[in-house]
Amino acid sequence: xxxxxxxxxxEGSGSPVVMIHGNPTWSFYxxxxxxxxxxxxxxxxxxxxxxxxxxKPGVKNYDYLLKSRIDNLEALVEHLNxxxxxxxxxxxxxxxxxxxxxxxxxxxxxxxxxxxxxxxxPPNGKSLPLRLWIIRNLKLPAKLAVLGFNLFSYGALFMASxxxxxxxxxxxxxxxxxxxxxxxxxLKFVQDIPVKKKDPSYRLVRxxxxxxxxxxxxxxxxxxxxHDFVFDNDYLAEWQRRFPxxxxxxxSDAGHYLLEDAPDRVVAIIKKFFKSNPV
Numbered sequence: 001x002x003x004x005x006x007x008x009x010x011e012g013s014g015s016p017v018v019m020i021h022g023n024p025t026w027s028f029y030x031x032x033x034x035x036x037x038x039x040x041x042x043x044x045x046x047x048x049x050x051x052x053x054x055x056k057p058g059v060k061n062y063d064y065l066l067k068s069r070i071d072n073l074e075a076l077v078e079h080l081n082x083x084x085x086x087x088x089x090x091x092x093x094x095x096x097x098x099x100x101x102x103x104x105x106x107x108x109x110x111x112x113x114x115x116x117x118x119x120x121x122p123p124n125g126k127s128l129p130l131r132l133w134i135i136r137n138l139k140l141p142a143k144l145a146v147l148g149f150n151l152f153s154y155g156a157l158f159m160a161s162x163x164x165x166x167x168x169x170x171x172x173x174x175x176x177x178x179x180x181x182x183x184x185x186x187l188k189f190v191q192d193i194p195v196k197k198k199d200p201s202y203r204l205v206r207x208x209x210x211x212x213x214x215x216x217x218x219x220x221x222x223x224x225x226x227h228d229f230v231f232d233n234d235y236l237a238e239w240q241r242r243f244p245x246x247x248x249x250x251x252s253d254a255g256h257y258l259l260e261d262a263p264d265r266v267v268a269i270i271k272k273f274f275k276s277n278p279v
Contacts, residue, residue: 001072004062007053008046008076012038015110015279016082019045020073022092022117023189024153025257026052028172032263033089033270041087041274046076048093050185052176064188066201069097074104085110085279089270092231092256093189095119100208102215109215110279113270114222114239114246115258116231120209123238128193129230131155135190146187153177153186162227162255169260212242219277220246223266225254247273 009027011034019030027045034043047054048069049062062068077086087110090098095117102109122128128136135142135152145151157170165173177183194202220243224236233250240248249269254261 001049001075004049004055004057005053006046006049006055006072006076008044009034010080011043012041014041015084016042016044016080016086017089018073018077018086018098019043019089020091020094020098021045021048021051022094023051024156024177024186025092025173026176028052028175029091029257029259030089032259032267036267036271044076044080046073047176048072048097048185050188056176056182056184058181058184059188064185065192066096066100066204069093070100070104070204073097073101077101077105077108082108087111087113087274087279089113089115090117091115091259092117096205096208099212099215100204102218103208103211106215106218109218111274111277112215112218112220113273114220114224115266116225116228116235116256118231118235118238119212120238120242121205123234126234128195132190132193132230135187136193136195142187142190146190147180147183150174150177150183150186152190153183156257159229160256161260162225162253163261165257165260216243216245219273221270221273222246222248223258223269224248224250225256225258225261226250226252227255229256231256 021029026047030045037043050056088098096119099119153174192201194205222239251262
């Protein structure tokens, strides 16, 4: 990928299911879905540049902006030469990246699965949670906290799961972010959140927000952990307002890391959704 290693999982065969992770996770987050779906589907899970097992370049070699994330995904799909309609599974930043890709290639998308994410500006004028505001705006303290002490990745272990994570899972989620240099994406994702019109990714997010209706005919499943400190139930309500025909399942005992809190139930719902909505 422009001289950078762009790691991805490619397991199974059949109709492609492309899973897009967010921050600060990586393809490891989708392990339960890959295990359960790969016997019937071709499961494809990229690690964003700076995440997982992909390269983690400095800012001189990669800009860490939303447009580049979408371009990377587009290049991967072209490289894999996917002919059949694909299913997108989207979480956290994966929602904006995946929906933007879907708007570019709507005829290639057969189904969409949404999990605790957004593809629109914060509903009802919501502001950024204080934790994200500090990381986004206080440059020097953010570098020390996120790059030096890995507080964003470690903090998510305790804030993003409602039920708590085992030691092995905590180790798996944080494994790629094991030193200052390897944590750059966890910082840059937050700094790329557009708030003002002058922000680099603002116009792109505005375009996605304004054009969501163009994928309204694609079957959509929404699975939502109700204990999410960022993507709360106001975001779920906005998804439902935009896509009133979507199938919705809310989990009162799960948080942002829905696939950690309720993997078996989510997998069963996704399988049933796939069966009811063949591509």
